[in-house]
Amino acid sequence: MNGSDVGDAVNRAYRAEWGRLVAVLARRFGDLDLAEDAAAEAFAAAVERWPSDGVPANPGAWLTTTAKRKAIDRLRRESKRAGKHQEAQVLFDDQPPEPLGAVEDERLRLIFTCCHPALAMPARVALTLRMLGGLTVADIARAFLIQESAAAQRITRAKTKIKAARIPYRVPSEEDFRERVSGVLAVLYLIFNEGYLSTGVGSDPVRSELTDEAIRLTRLAHALMPDDGETAGLLALMLFTEARRATRLSATGELITLEEQDRGSWNAALITEGRALMRARLATGQKPGPYQLLAAINAVHTSARDVRDTDWSQILDLYDMLTCLDPSPVIALNRAVAVAEVDGPVVALAAVDRLAEDLAGYHAYYATRAELLRRLDRHAEARLAYDEAIELAGNSAEAATLKRRRDLLAS
Amino acid sequence: MQYLLSVIHDQRELAPSDEMAAIDEFNDRLQADGHWVFAGGLGFPDTATVIDNRGAAPVVTDGPFVETKEFLAGFWIIEAPDLDAALKLAAEGSKACNRKVEVRPFL
Numbered sequence: 001m002n003g004s005d006v007g008d009a010v011n012r013a014y015r016a017e018w019g020r021l022v023a024v025l026a027r028r029f030g031d032l033d034l035a036e037d038a039a040a041e042a043f044a045a046a047v048e049r050w051p052s053d054g055v056p057a058n059p060g061a062w063l064t065t066t067a068k069r070k071a072i073d074r075l076r077r078e079s080k081r082a083g084k085h086q087e088a089q090v091l092f093d094d095q096p097p098e099p100l101g102a103v104e105d106e107r108l109r110l111i112f113t114c115c116h117p118a119l120a121m122p123a124r125v126a127l128t129l130r131m132l133g134g135l136t137v138a139d140i141a142r143a144f145l146i147q148e149s150a151a152a153q154r155i156t157r158a159k160t161k162i163k164a165a166r167i168p169y170r171v172p173s174e175e176d177f178r179e180r181v182s183g184v185l186a187v188l189y190l191i192f193n194e195g196y197l198s199t200g201v202g203s204d205p206v207r208s209e210l211t212d213e214a215i216r217l218t219r220l221a222h223a224l225m226p227d228d229g230e231t232a233g234l235l236a237l238m239l240f241t242e243a244r245r246a247t248r249l250s251a252t253g254e255l256i257t258l259e260e261q262d263r264g265s266w267n268a269a270l271i272t273e274g275r276a277l278m279r280a281r282l283a284t285g286q287k288p289g290p291y292q293l294l295a296a297i298n299a300v301h302t303s304a305r306d307v308r309d310t311d312w313s314q315i316l317d318l319y320d321m322l323t324c325l326d327p328s329p330v331i332a333l334n335r336a337v338a339v340a341e342v343d344g345p346v347v348a349l350a351a352v353d354r355l356a357e358d359l360a361g362y363h364a365y366y367a368t369r370a371e372l373l374r375r376l377d378r379h380a381e382a383r384l385a386y387d388e389a390i391e392l393a394g395n396s397a398e399a400a401t402l403k404r405r406r407d408l409l410a411s
Numbered sequence: 412m413q414y415l416l417s418v419i420h421d422q423r424e425l426a427p428s429d430e431m432a433a434i435d436e437f438n439d440r441l442q443a444d445g446h447w448v449f450a451g452g453l454g455f456p457d458t459a460t461v462i463d464n465r466g467a468a469p470v471v472t473d474g475p476f477v478e479t480k481e482f483l484a485g486f487w488i489i490e491a492p493d494l495d496a497a498l499k500l501a502a503e504g505s506k507a508c509n510r511k512v513e514v515r516p517f518l
Binding site: 116118164165166167168172176 | 412492493494495498514515516518
């Protein structure tokens with residue numbers, strides 16, 4: 001095996017094992033800091049030893065054993081330094097590596113701890129990407145366009161709070177489960193959306209490292225909670241959205257809207273996978289939650305071979321169901337797009353105008369309004385609405401599209 | 412593990428009798444379930460006096476150490492195994508006294 005093969009093996013092991021390793025160590029030693037450091041030391045040891053010793057037959061087991069030893073070494077050093085000289089006897093572990101089932105539970109604990117509602121949302125996101133996803137502090141800083149020191153501080157403060165306030169390391173009880181899962185899904189969806197439509201000035205308009213990571217973590221969450229409908233729904237929603245990624249950006253860096261996308265180039269495998277998830281949910285007969293409804297709306301879009309074949313009345317029904325669960329102005333705005341197709345732009349524009357106060361300053365409100373005004377041949381008003389949308393759009397590719405559409409208006 | 416549950420309020424009026432009854436009931440439950448350490452209601456911030464004896468002589472100042480709209484109206488000190496348990500109790504306490512509650516661990 002040559003050097004680059006070993007490097008690949010280390011990288012593969014890192015992607016596959018990091019989160020599991022941190023989770024197992026956190027459970028064993030009750031300390032996220034120690035878990036993170038020991039996991040990192042184990043991978044450093046792999047980089048050093050695997051080229052000469054060869055890649056172990058079971059890299060996960062090798063890493064677990066090595067990381068546990070590193071953690072115990074560290075605890076011993078620290079207890080010596082503290083002058084206590086207690087042997088960390090209780091921490092010795094002669095047990096063989098845990099069977100896979102038990103190990104998966106450990107990652108579930110880690111997800112719920114990283115996404116605990118007592119932590120601020122940016123801290124939850126950073127902690128989840130670091131502890132479970134294995135992104136470095138530098139990766140996270142780059143992804144959210146913050147200083148590395150700020151990213152590091154978010155993670156450190158979150159870990160400090162977990163320890164000091166004793167945020168438990170466990171899967172929540174049945175009565176809290178539903179609410180806590182929705183907290184986890186909110187973190188994963190935020191990561192995905194930041195990749196799908198990046199808001200940073202000067203950042204790439206679509207950042208696949210974030211959408212990929214969000215999908216990977218949501219796949220994991222789904223594997224750990226296969227019976228949870230909303231986790232399956234969020235995964236399906238991400239897959240349908242991801243399936244269109246290659247067709248969302250033009251060669252000139254403009255965002256291409258759903259109706260203009262080359263549907264033949266959508267990723268059929270991802271769509272098939274998303275549909276299978278949706279079918280499995282339908283078979284349960286349980287009432288769908290918001291993520292499942294959003295996924296269903298996307299499923300309707302992806303099943304139309306041509307934009308003109310889109311079943312808008314079904315989409316409108318789904319938005320009506322969604323509005324019952326989540327009567328937010330953003331949902332109402334998206335519903336208005338379907339209303340325009342079913343009842344015409346006049347009715348839709350009236351619905352959009354009712355949102356003026358709630359959505360003031362939200363670029364999509366002006367963009368939607370501009371499109372409807374354009375269709376009603378009210379070009380002067382449409383131009384003003386485009387101007388406001390362009391001004392407010394955080395995403396460079398989206399702004400470029402809006403400019404083009406504005407410039408197509410007759411003056 | 413002990414937590415301080417601080418009752419936060421911004422109005423100058425005492426709890427009405429139905430809230431006092433709900434608080435008493437919550438306190439009884441805390442005691443029965445072994446969570447109770449200590450609790451108390453506090454006088455309004457304008458009854459506070461600050462004393463600073465770090466220098467040569469103690470300096471006495473009328474009023475609270477910081478002027479804010481929201482103030483500490485009372486507190487519980489509870490025993491709970493972890494933050495989830497403490498938050499659950501704090502949610503009950505907030506309902507009982509009809510005020511916001513801050514949960515903070517003791518070192």
